[in-house]
Amino acid sequence: MSAAYATAARETVTLSAGRSRDKDLRSLVFLGALWFSLLFGILVLLVLILTTAVKGAPRFDMALLTDYSSQLFPERTGFRAGILGSVWVMLATAALAVPLGIAAALHLEEFADGQKWWNRFIEVNLQNLAAVPSIVYGLLAVAFVELVGIRERGLVISGAIALALLILPVIIITTREAVRAVPREIREGSLALGATQWQTTWRQTLPAAVPGIATGTILGLSRAIGEAAPLLMIGTATAIRFDPNGLMSQFTALPLQIYSSTSQSQEALQVAASAAIIVLLVMILALNGLAIYIRNKFQRTW
Amino acid sequence: MTTTPTSAGPATSLGLQTPVDLGRRARPGESVVRGVLLAAALVSIATTVGIIIALLRPALDFFREVPIGEFLGTTRWAPNSHDPAYGVWPLVSATFVITAVALALAVPLGLGTAMYLSEYASKKTRARLKPVVELLAGIPSVVYGFFALAFVTPTLLQDLLGMDVGFTNALAAGLVLGVMVIPTIASLSEDALSAVPLALRQGSLAMGANRLQTTLRVVFPAALSGIAAAVVLGLSRAVGETMIVTLAAGSQPNLSLDPREGMQAMTGYIATTAGGENPVGSTSYNTLFAVGLMLFVITLVINVISIAFVRRFRQEY
Numbered sequence: 278m279s280a281a282y283a284t285a286a287r288e289t290v291t292l293s294a295g296r297s298r299d300k301d302l303r304s305l306v307f308l309g310a311l312w313f314s315l316l317f318g319i320l321v322l323l324v325l326i327l328t329t330a331v332k333g334a335p336r337f338d339m340a341l342l343t344d345y346s347s348q349l350f351p352e353r354t355g356f357r358a359g360i361l362g363s364v365w366v367m368l369a370t371a372a373l374a375v376p377l378g379i380a381a382a383l384h385l386e387e388f389a390d391g392q393k394w395w396n397r398f399i400e401v402n403l404q405n406l407a408a409v410p411s412i413v414y415g416l417l418a419v420a421f422v423e424l425v426g427i428r429e430r431g432l433v434i435s436g437a438i439a440l441a442l443l444i445l446p447v448i449i450i451t452t453r454e455a456v457r458a459v460p461r462e463i464r465e466g467s468l469a470l471g472a473t474q475w476q477t478t479w480r481q482t483l484p485a486a487v488p489g490i491a492t493g494t495i496l497g498l499s500r501a502i503g504e505a506a507p508l509l510m511i512g513t514a515t516a517i518r519f520d521p522n523g524l525m526s527q528f529t530a531l532p533l534q535i536y537s538s539t540s541q542s543q544e545a546l547q548v549a550a551s552a553a554i555i556v557l558l559v560m561i562l563a564l565n566g567l568a569i570y571i572r573n574k575f576q577r578t579w
Numbered sequence: 580m581t582t583t584p585t586s587a588g589p590a591t592s593l594g595l596q597t598p599v600d601l602g603r604r605a606r607p608g609e610s611v612v613r614g615v616l617l618a619a620a621l622v623s624i625a626t627t628v629g630i631i632i633a634l635l636r637p638a639l640d641f642f643r644e645v646p647i648g649e650f651l652g653t654t655r656w657a658p659n660s661h662d663p664a665y666g667v668w669p670l671v672s673a674t675f676v677i678t679a680v681a682l683a684l685a686v687p688l689g690l691g692t693a694m695y696l697s698e699y700a701s702k703k704t705r706a707r708l709k710p711v712v713e714l715l716a717g718i719p720s721v722v723y724g725f726f727a728l729a730f731v732t733p734t735l736l737q738d739l740l741g742m743d744v745g746f747t748n749a750l751a752a753g754l755v756l757g758v759m760v761i762p763t764i765a766s767l768s769e770d771a772l773s774a775v776p777l778a779l780r781q782g783s784l785a786m787g788a789n790r791l792q793t794t795l796r797v798v799f800p801a802a803l804s805g806i807a808a809a810v811v812l813g814l815s816r817a818v819g820e821t822m823i824v825t826l827a828a829g830s831q832p833n834l835s836l837d838p839r840e841g842m843q844a845m846t847g848y849i850a851t852t853a854g855g856e857n858p859v860g861s862t863s864y865n866t867l868f869a870v871g872l873m874l875f876v877i878t879l880v881i882n883v884i885s886i887a888f889v890r891r892f893r894q895e896y
Contacts, residue, residue, distance in 0.1 A: 304791040311699060314691025315708065318715050318765075321758050325718070325726050332729065380619030388613055389620070401886060403623050408812060408882045409875065410819025412846050413630060415853075416871045420633030442626050449623070475612045496717075503719025506821035506846070510853050532721045532822075539725045539826060547729065554722050561717060569710070 326558065333551030341552050345518040346534060351545035354538075356553045358517045362433070362528035363560075365521045367502050369437035370444065375494055377441070378448030379483075385449070386456045387478050407446035414443045415510025422511065430512030434524040439507040444497035451493020455486040488575035492568045499564035503557065505532035531557050634875055637860075637868035644862050650869065656832040656848075658866045665866065667873060669832035673749065673842035677824055678817040680753025680838050681760055685817075686810055688757075689764030693806075696765070697772035698794045709766075716762035724826030727755040732827070742839065747829035749838040756823050764813040771805025772798055808888035815881040819874065821846040845874045 299308070344355025389396040418439035427435070459482050467477040508530050515537035521528040531553060538550035642650070645665045653666030692712060696705050731751040736742045744750060775798050783793040799806070829841025830851050843851070849867055857864040 299789050299791065301789070304789055307791045307795075308699065311691045311695035314688040315695050315712070317688050318692065318712055318758065318761050322711075322715055322718070324730070325722070328730050328734075329722075329726070377619050377622055380616045381623065384613075384616035384620040388616055399620050399623060402627055404886050405879065405882045406623055406626060408815045408819075408878065408885070409630065410821065410846065410878055412819065412821045412849055413634070413871060413875050413878075416849075416868065417626070417630045417633045420636075421629065445623065445626070473606055473609050475609050499717060503717075503721070505719070505721045506825075506850060509821075509850050512853070532719055535725065536721050536822065536826070539721070539728060550725060551729070554725060557719060557722065561719070565714070565717060 326555075329551045329554050333548060333553075333555050336549050336552035337555075341549070341556070346516055348516070351543050351549065354546065354549050356531060356534055356549075356556065358520065359529050359531040359534040359553070360556065361520050362517070363502055363531045365433050365526075365528060366436045366440060366508075366530060367498055369433055369524060370440040370501050371494070371498055373437055373441035374445050374448055374497070378445050378494075379452050379490060381445075382449045382452035382456060383478060383483070386453045387482065388474070403446050403449060407450065410506075411443055411504055412506040412510060414439050415507030417442065418507065418511050429525075429527070431514050431527050431529075432511075432524070433521055433526055433528050435511040436508050436513060436528070436530070437524070439511055440501040440504060443504065443507060444501050447497040447500065448494055451496070452486070452490045455489025455493065456482060458489060459485045485577070488571055488577070492572045492576075495564050495568040495571070499561050499568070502564070503532055503561055505530070505536050508533050509536070531560075630875065634868050634872040637865045638872040640860070641862060641865035641869040644865075645869075654834050658852075658863050663862075667870065669834040670843060670845045670848050670870060671873070672834055672836065673828065673832075674818055674824075674844040674846070676836055676838050676842065677749045677753045677756060677828055677844055678814060680750060681757035681817045682810070682814060684754055684757030685760040685764055685813055689761045689809070689813065690768055690806065692761065692765040693768035693772055693809075694794055694799075697769045698790065698798060709769075712765055713762050715758060716766075718759070720759065720820055720822040721826070723755045723759050724752075724823040727751045727823060727827035731755055744839045745829075745841050747827055747841040749828050749840065749842050752824050752826075752828035752844075753838060755827065756817050756820055759820065759823065760813040760817050763816050764809045767809030767812060768802070768806045771802040771809065774805065775801045804888050804891045808885045811881055811885040811888060815878050815885065818881065819846065819878050821850050825850040845870050849874070 299305075340353055340355050342355065342360065343357055344353065345358055346356070347354045385396065385399065389399075391397065418435055421438060422432075422435045463481050463485060464477050467481045468474070472480070513529055513533055514527060515529050515533050517527060517529040535550050535553050535557065538546040538553070650665050650667050653664065654668045655664040655666045656669045657664045696709060696712075700708065728747075728751075731754060732744060732746065732748060736744050736748075736751060742750075779797050779801055780793055783797040784790075788797070824844040825847045828844055828847055830843050830847065831841055832848075833840055833842035835842060849870055852863070852867055857867075
């Protein structure tokens with residue numbers, strides 16, 4: 278049964294048949310409980326954003342964005358190093374995870390023989406990796422960096438490795454969904470014209486799936502940019518007073534600076550942390566907005 | 580490699596109905612690409628193997644110095660004191676107290692959200708509300724941790740509810756963690772509820788049941804294994820979550836089941852200790868990996884249970 282048909286039919290059933298019998302007290306109480314559970318989450322979201330914004334309001338100034346962190350003057354501390362560090366790590370993460378994720382997804386969706394045990398094993402393994410705690414990826418990155426002989430702690434490349442492995446399952450899963458949504462007639466047409474399987478994938482399937490892949494990738498990156506635990510593991514510093522300038526540069530990240538400000542008791546740092554949280558949320562909302570925009574603007578329905 | 584893909588292989592994976600053998604002619608370039616793609620897919624296997632090796636090696640060093648009987652058999656955790664003790668249970672019990680609070684909040688609310696979206700909301704309402712609910716999952720955990728410290732404990736628990744809780748306590752961490760887990764449970768349960776065939780609902784309504792009865796007695800039982808998978812995955816999220824418990828639950832190992840007390844969870848211990856200055860290779864440094872291994876094994880077991888539930892639920896329809 279196609280999904281569209283199912284929804285349309287369900288619409289008819291639920292809107293006409295059930296409603297007339299939904300007037301007794303128990304039904305209304307149940308509906309009220311459902312409404313409450315839906316609104317509860319939205320309410321918490323609003324309270325979270327409002328209380329944080331009110332607390333951080335005194336620090337909505339340019340120094341917050343352009344200055345380095347300061348222990349001496351906590352009322353003037355800034356998050357410049359963290360914001361730039363987060364952007365650096367995110368770009369490096371994307372450079373590692375996106376090609377790898379797309380390639381793995383294409384293998385599983387277009388080339389792999391699902392009957393073979395190793396391909397089924399890859400699938401189960403992916404499902405499991407998607408639910409491995411982020412802090413474990415941090416421990417993995419520590420071991421990997423030690424293995425390749427990088428002695429320095431808290432480098433951009435170490436953070437990018439941890440975060441790339443963390444979001445790889447997300448990218449693979451969303452890419453597979455996007456590729457699967459491309460109708461098989463397009464592939465058949467291409468194959469019928471004599472294209473090889475890879476030519477078909479590269480020139481027809483993949484371009485048609487780009488909007489879906491972009492949406493999934495951006496959502497994965499917006500998860501990566503908010504992660505603090507794996508970066509804490511790789512020994513990322515928090516009181517850094519210079520801009521990162523390459524993959525082998527030390528850095529700090531916005532979520533980590535928020536963490537370190539929060540765990541100190543000075544009131545001025547709490548206020549600065551609140552303001553920085555709003556900055557982080559704006560960055561994440563912008564990424565989410567971009568993802569939704571791409572989905573709505575470019576997503577084709579076949 | 581070039582001759583193996585026959586009718587059983589790529590033709591079926593592309594969804595062709597008649598088996599067309601397109602891979603018979605040798606195409607060297609094609610097989611190189613296939614190899615590259617396969618290698619990319621194998622990175623996920625390498626990641627799992629890497630995680631196991633990365634955790635196991637230092638953990639084995641640790642167990643050479645601290646007998647596994649002491650790790651699992653005693654109940655005092657004080658790896659950095661002058662009289663070190665390595666009984667892991669205070670950390671494990673804290674993780675499960677916080678997780679229990681989280682699930683007590685997230686399971687009913689997540690299920691309620693899923694039932695509303697799947698059984699009651701119109702298509703338009705669902706399309707508008709689902710992204711808002713999923714936004715809850717997009718809030719970074721460090722932000723939730725800050726929220727627990729700055730609002731939930733002082734304003735909600737201490738002022739509004741008048742509870743006698745400390746600055747850090749398992750209750751605030753658990754409640755906020757629950758909010759974070761709601762979208763995981765809601766989204767997956769909604770998928771499970773929506774996958775229940777329409778005919779079951781029609782049958783129920785035709786027998787004179789109202790929507791309350793249809794939802795609770797027909798659709799819910801039919802989707803139960805999918806919902807169980809959602810809850811189990813939510814459990815796995817909650818056990819592995821780090822920043823909320825590090826910030827809001829406290830940093831004192833505490834073998835107590837009272838959520839009003841502060842207690843250090845497994846992830847909280849790892850995060851706090853990794854930030855410290857333990858020399859690489861020392862016993863106190865290796866505790867990180869021993870606890871990490873324990874965390875990985877616990878979440879692995881939970882995930883395997885969840886995957887098994889999903890399998891069952893897919894087979895039914």
